[in-house]
Amino acid sequence: MKLERAEILCVGTEILIGDIINTNAAWLSKELSSLGISQYHQAVIGDNSQRLAETVSDTLKNCDLLVITGGLGPTYDDITKETVAKVLNKNLVFDEDVYYDIKDFFRKRERKMTENNRKQAYIIEGAHILKNDMGTAPGLLCETGEKIVVLLPGPPSELMPMWTNYVKPQIQKYCDKIFVSKNVNIVGIGEAAVADVLDEMMKNAVNPTIAPYCKTGETRLRVTASAKTKEEAAAMCDEVIEEIKKTKIGEYIYGIDTDLAEAVVKELTKRGLKIATAESCTGGLIAKMITDVPGSSAVLEGGMVAYSNSVKYRALNVSSSLLDRHGPYDHKVAVQMAEGICRLMDADVGIGVTGIAGPGGGTREKPVGFVYIAVAYNKKSSVMKYKFGEKQSRDRIRELTAANAFINVLEMLKNQK
Amino acid sequence: MKLERAEILCVGTEILIGDIINTNAAWLSKELSSLGISQYHQAVIGDNSQRLAETVSDTLKNCDLLVITGGLGPTYDDITKETVAKVLNKNLVFDEDVYYDIKDFFRKRERKMTENNRKQAYIIEGAHILKNDMGTAPGLLCETGEKIVVLLPGPPSELMPMWTNYVKPQIQKYCDKIFVSKNVNIVGIGEAAVADVLDEMMKNAVNPTIAPYCKTGETRLRVTASAKTKEEAAAMCDEVIEEIKKTKIGEYIYGIDTDLAEAVVKELTKRGLKIATAESCTGGLIAKMITDVPGSSAVLEGGMVAYSNSVKYRALNVSSSLLDRHGPYDHKVAVQMAEGICRLMDADVGIGVTGIAGPGGGTREKPVGFVYIAVAYNKKSSVMKYKFGEKQSRDRIRELTAANAFINVLEMLKNQK
Numbered sequence: 001m002k003l004e005r006a007e008i009l010c011v012g013t014e015i016l017i018g019d020i021i022n023t024n025a026a027w028l029s030k031e032l033s034s035l036g037i038s039q040y041h042q043a044v045i046g047d048n049s050q051r052l053a054e055t056v057s058d059t060l061k062n063c064d065l066l067v068i069t070g071g072l073g074p075t076y077d078d079i080t081k082e083t084v085a086k087v088l089n090k091n092l093v094f095d096e097d098v099y100y101d102i103k104d105f106f107r108k109r110e111r112k113m114t115e116n117n118r119k120q121a122y123i124i125e126g127a128h129i130l131k132n133d134m135g136t137a138p139g140l141l142c143e144t145g146e147k148i149v150v151l152l153p154g155p156p157s158e159l160m161p162m163w164t165n166y167v168k169p170q171i172q173k174y175c176d177k178i179f180v181s182k183n184v185n186i187v188g189i190g191e192a193a194v195a196d197v198l199d200e201m202m203k204n205a206v207n208p209t210i211a212p213y214c215k216t217g218e219t220r221l222r223v224t225a226s227a228k229t230k231e232e233a234a235a236m237c238d239e240v241i242e243e244i245k246k247t248k249i250g251e252y253i254y255g256i257d258t259d260l261a262e263a264v265v266k267e268l269t270k271r272g273l274k275i276a277t278a279e280s281c282t283g284g285l286i287a288k289m290i291t292d293v294p295g296s297s298a299v300l301e302g303g304m305v306a307y308s309n310s311v312k313y314r315a316l317n318v319s320s321s322l323l324d325r326h327g328p329y330d331h332k333v334a335v336q337m338a339e340g341i342c343r344l345m346d347a348d349v350g351i352g353v354t355g356i357a358g359p360g361g362g363t364r365e366k367p368v369g370f371v372y373i374a375v376a377y378n379k380k381s382s383v384m385k386y387k388f389g390e391k392q393s394r395d396r397i398r399e400l401t402a403a404n405a406f407i408n409v410l411e412m413l414k415n416q417k
Numbered sequence: 418m419k420l421e422r423a424e425i426l427c428v429g430t431e432i433l434i435g436d437i438i439n440t441n442a443a444w445l446s447k448e449l450s451s452l453g454i455s456q457y458h459q460a461v462i463g464d465n466s467q468r469l470a471e472t473v474s475d476t477l478k479n480c481d482l483l484v485i486t487g488g489l490g491p492t493y494d495d496i497t498k499e500t501v502a503k504v505l506n507k508n509l510v511f512d513e514d515v516y517y518d519i520k521d522f523f524r525k526r527e528r529k530m531t532e533n534n535r536k537q538a539y540i541i542e543g544a545h546i547l548k549n550d551m552g553t554a555p556g557l558l559c560e561t562g563e564k565i566v567v568l569l570p571g572p573p574s575e576l577m578p579m580w581t582n583y584v585k586p587q588i589q590k591y592c593d594k595i596f597v598s599k600n601v602n603i604v605g606i607g608e609a610a611v612a613d614v615l616d617e618m619m620k621n622a623v624n625p626t627i628a629p630y631c632k633t634g635e636t637r638l639r640v641t642a643s644a645k646t647k648e649e650a651a652a653m654c655d656e657v658i659e660e661i662k663k664t665k666i667g668e669y670i671y672g673i674d675t676d677l678a679e680a681v682v683k684e685l686t687k688r689g690l691k692i693a694t695a696e697s698c699t700g701g702l703i704a705k706m707i708t709d710v711p712g713s714s715a716v717l718e719g720g721m722v723a724y725s726n727s728v729k730y731r732a733l734n735v736s737s738s739l740l741d742r743h744g745p746y747d748h749k750v751a752v753q754m755a756e757g758i759c760r761l762m763d764a765d766v767g768i769g770v771t772g773i774a775g776p777g778g779g780t781r782e783k784p785v786g787f788v789y790i791a792v793a794y795n796k797k798s799s800v801m802k803y804k805f806g807e808k809q810s811r812d813r814i815r816e817l818t819a820a821n822a823f824i825n826v827l828e829m830l831k832n833q834k
Contacts, residue, residue, distance in 0.1 A: 014630075015442075015443070015446070015459070016446055016456045016457070016458075016459060017446055017447065017450045017456075018442075018443040018444060018445070018446030018447030018448075018449075018450060019443075019447075019630075020443065021438060021439070021440055021443040022438070022439055022442065022443065023438055025432075025435075025439065025461070026432070026435040026436075026437065026438040026439065027435065028435070029432070029433055029434055029435030030434065030435030030436075031435075032435075033434045033435060039433045039434075039463075040433070040462070040463055040465070040468055041433075041460060041461065041462050041463075041468070041472070042432070042433060042460065042461035042462075043458060043459065043460050043461075044442070044458065044459035044460075045457070045458050045459075046456075046457055046458075048457070051457055051458070055458070114609070133808070134808060157809075157810070157813070192531075213436075274725075276728075277722075283704060283705045283707075283708030283709070284700075284701030284702070284704040284705040284708070284720060284722065285701070285705055287700060287701040287722040288700045288701040288702055288705055288722075290700075291700030291701065291722065291724065292700070292811075294776070294777075296724075297724055297725070300722075300724045300725070301724065301725050301727070301728050302721060302722045302723045302724045302725060302728035302732070303701060303721065303722035303724075304719060304720065304721045304722070305694070305701065305704040305705075305708065305717070305719045305720035305721070306719045307708065307713075307714055307717045307718065307719045307720075308691075308714070308717070308718050308719060310718070310762075310763065311693075311718050311719035311762050311763075314761070314762065314763060315719070315732075315761050315762060344731070344732050345727075345728050345731065345732060346727065346728075346731060359711070360711075391550075391551065393574070394709075396574070
């Protein structure tokens with residue numbers, strides 16, 4: 001058996017009515033790509049047995065691997081197992097071991113098991129049972145002729161470990177190529193300019209391929225290689241990345257397979273420096289993004305959301321006459337915030353951010369999207385003015401501000417090494 | 418013409434390989450539901466002309482309204498317009514007005530227009546042009562027999578305003594029912610118990626329908642009514658909500674169509690109180706969620722991410738001997754953080770959070786997911802201990818902590834009214 005083409009079929013009326021964003025499909029797509037299994041098409045279908053049966057049977061004709069998510073729960077509208085059994089011409093059989101695991105799940109959590117959970121102990125005859133370490137519904141892997149059908153539970157917290165621990169190891173043997181992608185992280189030069197410099201190289205790239213794309217505040221190049229082994233594919237990527245580093249793009253590369261917050265944590269760790277943040281319009285996003293990085297506790301002293309003028313003055317020692325004269329959206333306020341948080345938290349590097357994330361609060365002179373970002377380090381402070389655009393959403397303005405704060409910290413550290 | 422059934426078709430290889438999460442489908446699904454247009458099925462397809470043509474022509478047979486997103490860009494792999502034109506047997510024609518708008522878009526932004534943007538000025542013969550206020554690719558609305566095909570650009574920031582401002586007003590006249598949903602927000606009682614109390618009521622509900630579901634830290638009931646007008650449907654929902662309030666569930670309802678952070682901001686605003694947060698393991702998430710609520714600046718003094726012990730001691734005045742003896746994951750530390758931030762920021766209500774979000778840092782006695790949440794108000798402080806579970810992800814533990822912090826603030830305010 002050889003798995004070359006897959007289809008993902010997500011079952012659930014809650015997806016069709018927009019109550020749930022289908023993150024499973026994106027996650028599984030990435031996993032399939034990494035195994036060299038391609039997809040032409042993906043579908044979402046409601047909790048309707050007849051339509052599901054038709055779709056399963058049609059879809060099976062066009063793929064080697066069918067991954068179905070959702071509809072394994074205990075209630076009457078969970079119909080995936082029953083429907084797939086029918087399409088494959090198999091019976092559902094009660095499995096004592098699965099039943100024991102379900103009972104055990106409830107016992108360990110000191111929760112009462114309801115009668116309808118018993119339904120989850122029925123499995124498709126002959127299928128491999130995929131253990132659910134995070135919930136009650138087991139998954140199933142059915143081999144049928146030259147094809148494989150995998151049934152996974154809908155909640156991502158159950159689906160992801162089940163795929164990683166029990167499905168991937170079983171299907172890997174049927175894949176003869178492994179795909180590895182590496183991202184080259186670039187700041188200070190736009191996607192179009194990157195594409196321009198690497199035009200020739202990108203056009204001639206077959207394996208690995210090179211593709212540029214945009215991320216908030218930065219440009220990325222995705223280098224993707226396929227080979228027999230992961231190691232071989234990774235080495236092929238590295239070789240191309242070395243070539244890229246030799247071009248004009250080289251000086252703009254700040255990392256490989258990283259992101260701005262991670263790069264900041266890494267640089268600070270390397271230098272043994274501590275950082276602290278004073279945020280107004282970003283409302284703590286910058287600190288949150290730093291704490292998202294594992295190991296950040298070694299470099300983050302802490303952060304402050306200084307929303308009101310009185311907190312800027314009381315806790316950060318921003319000059320009250322400055323606040324009175326110029327209001328909070330001022331470059332000196334940003335600098336004093338960055339310096340104030342350094343003092344308060346005894347940090348080496350301070351970030352100070354003040355501006356207007358909208359939707360309200362803009363003026364003609366200082367419209368929505370108007371932001372000052374200051375960085376204090378080693379008794380020097382720098383401050384930059386940004387206009388992210390009045391039509392941008394509040395979230396987007398905050399993301400752009402955070403990205404640029406990290407860029408400015410990296411820049412500051414680079415210049416003072 | 419009457420629009421009853423829709424299909425959403427999202428075009429883009431970047432979705433199939435998992436680079437992009439398909440948020441457009443969820444957003445459009447909600448919009449369609451609100452117009453009483455149902456969906457049985459949704460699909461994603463790559464940038465391949467032949468497969469796209471087949472899918473468009475098949476899909477059109479099963480619906481009255483086909484909404485296609487993506488593939489309207491300027492590059493060679495943007496093929497939606499050409500392909501749909503072919504399926505509908507129409508020509509592409511160059512539109513001078515659209516071309517002017519595109520040129521204008523670049524002129525206003527002082528950016529250079531490239532030759533391939535000219536491609537975006539071609540439209541399907543006879544189609545209504547949907548203005549793109551946020552980008553260069555116009556959308557198209559084609560009426561063909563008794564069906565409508567809508568082409569929208571892929572970026573959500575362009576798609577959403579285009580749908581709201583130009584598509585919805587045009588198709589509304591073909592919909593004879595409007596759907597309105599209202600959410601009843603409940604804390605302190607689980608989904609199963611809610612379903613148990615309302616069993617009879619839910620079973621007998623036809624229009625409006627009542628459906629329970631879980632959200633982080635809370636239970637929700639979605640009440641959905643359909644009627645000729647929005648006002649009528651809304652009134653029908655309100656009537657059912659009044660009935661629900663009279664049941665045992667009533668005392669657990671904290672709001673309608675709100676969320677925990679919003680409810681906290683509302684309660685604080687009503688009482689004229691200011692809040693401040695001192696967060697360790699949540700890394701600023703609580704402050705961020707408060708600042709996400711429009712109007713929160715009136716109640717949020719500010720917040721602090723007090724990650725290191727030295728910041729807890731220096732900035733929040735947490736007892737250093739307490740930190741030395743018990744470490745940071747201690748109920749007294751949480752209380753002193755809540756009280757310290759109140760003092761520092763001159764706030765009325767303080768939240769103090771300390772715990773272990775993981776993945777590392779857990780011990781047998783205090784495993785990952787172990788969190789203390791303290792609330793200080795009016796010279797009283799309360800503190801609660803939580804064990805959110807060792808297997809939960811870092812993000813999930815933080816979300817649960819934030820939700821419970823808000824629940825505790827609401828509880829504290831309720832008890833002191």
